[in-house]
Amino acid sequence: MRRPPAAVTALTNAQDGMVARRQLRPLGVNRDHVAAGVRAQRWAERSSVVVSTFTGELTRRQHAWLGVLHAGPPAIVGGYTALEFHGLKNWHRDDLTILVDCEEHLEPLAGISWFRTRRPLGLWHSREHALPLARVEPAVLLCAAYEPSWRTAQGLLAAVVQQRLTTAARLREQMERLKPLRRAPRFRVLLAEIEGGAGSLAEVDVTRMCREQGLPRPHRQRRRKDTGGRWRYTDCEWDLPGGTTLVLEVDGAFHMEVEHWEDDLRRHRGLTRPGRLIVRCTSREIRDEPFQVAGDLRALGLRALCA
Structure with a gap:
C-alpha cells in the first residue's frame, strides 16, 4: 500500500x-x-x-473511538464513560457506553455497551473534545435515570457536583430539556439538598438524618485552619450552647485504606482545638443506623429542634 x-x-x-x-x-x-x-x-x-x-492494543480512548465510529453518527460516548473522560474520579466502569439512535441494529463489540435512545444526541455533543462525548449534564442525568441502584444514582449526581464538573443549577436546567425523565421528581429533591451545601452523598444522608430525627441542620464545609496552617473543610458542624462546636466527619469506604486512615488521623489532630469536639462515623452508619448516630450527637449536647 x-x-x-x-x-x-x-x-x-x-x-x-x-x-x-x-x-x-x-x-x-x-x-x-x-x-x-x-x-x-x-x-x-x-x-x-x-x-x-x-x-x-487499543487505549481506552481508542476503544471509545472504535465504538462511535462503528455505530456512526450521531453516536456519542455516554454514561460513566463520558464522565470518566470529562474527569470524574472513582467511578470507573470497565465497559464503555456508546449512545446510539434506535433505528439500526449493531453487532456486539467486546467491551462496549450500546445504549439506544431517541434523544437528540447531536445536541448533547461536547464541543470541547475531539472525541464525540456527551456533555456532563445529559450524560449523568441519563446514566442516573437508568442506574439500577437508586443509591448509586444519588451518589453519582452528588459526585459530579462535588468534583466541580457541573452545578446543581445546570443539572436542573438540563432536566427541563430531557422531559420526560425517569426519577425526575426524586432528582429535584436531591439537587435541592446538594445545592443547599451537601458536597457528597454522605452529607445528603446527614441532612436526611437530621430531618427525620428532629435535629438542626449542620453547617457544611466550614473552612478551618489546622495546626500546620493549612486550610481544611469540615463535613458537618453544629454550634452548641456554651460556645462548643460539635464537628461530625463522615468516612467513606476509601478511608479504610491505610494511607487515607493515617491522613484522617493527622487531619483530626490538626483540627482539634479547645471548644471544638470532633467525632467520626462511617457513611454506612449514617445510611443504615441514623438513629444511633443521632442519639450519640444528642448525648454530646446537640439539642433537638423542639427542645
Missing part, C-alpha cells in the same frame, strides 16, 4: 489512529487499499466497519 493521502493522515491523527471505512472512500482509499495495509501489518481491522492505522 502506498503512503496514504495527507487528508487520510490528518483524519486518522484527529481520531487517535482510528477510522471508519465509510470515511476513507471519499478520500480515495478503497477496500483494496485497506486490505493491502492490513496484509502488510501496518493497519488492523478492529470491526467490520473500523480499522486502525496501527497494530497492537
